[in-house]
Amino acid sequence: MVYLSGISLAILPENDRTLLIAQLRELKTQGVKIAFDSNYRPKLWESVAAAQAHYAELLQLVDLALVTFDDEQLLWGDMNEQATFDRLAQYGIHTIVVKQGSLGATVLQNGERTFVPTVAVEKVVDTTSAGDSFNAGFLNGYLLGKDVVTCCQQGNAVAGIVIQHKGAIIAKSATTHLKSQFEQSI
Incomplete structure (x- = not known):
């Protein structure tokens, strides 16, 4: 699987964006799955x-979309979550996850829509990297073949820990207990 975000696209010069899309297109023909977080800035x-x-152009290649509703609204003018699902489904994306921070996430997979709430945390310190942290937990489960609800729960668990710390990078010791928790759900 290749994972990238809208920031990956944005920081590249035009020629390199074209090369990236071409390389992803080639990888797609070889059966490589592509995951994308819009992360619009x-x-x-x-x-x-x-x-x-x-x-x-990129969305035509995506198998797993991990988007944040606020970004979709800002970039595309989506009025609600359904508009985001409708627009992304037109690209043939297999699994679409729309993240809404503390409101939870909703997944559309194989025509079935599932809402997964977040778990309340003691104290929110800094939401920097909450979406990226969610993606890390989600992708861990996804790559291990877990169902999308479990993937979202794992994403929520990682993000829930990260937002209780200052900054996007936290001490590794803050998440060590998650390994055994995630392994139990295999």
Whole structure:
């Protein structure tokens, strides 16, 4: 599996974006799965139209979309979660996860929609990297073949720990207990 985000696209010069898409297209023909988090950051793009064009090209290759509703609303003007699902489903994406922070995440897979709530945490310190942390936990489960509800629960567990610390990088010791917890759900 290859995982990338909208930031990956945004920071590349135009020629390198083209090369990246071409390489992903080639990998896709070889059966490699592609996971994408839109992670839209307006300041990194020359225009909304440019971002939309590059995202649309990439989304045609995506198997797993891990998007945040706020980003989708900002980039595409989606009025609600359903609009996001409808738009992304048009690309033939197999599994779509729409993250909404403390409100939870909703997954659309094989036409079935499932809501997975978050678990309340004691004290939110810094939400920097909450989405990336969710993705890490989700992808761990996904790559091990777990069902999407378990994947979301793992994503919530990792994000829930990270947001209780300052900054995007936390001490490894803060998450060591998750390994045994995740292994129990195999």
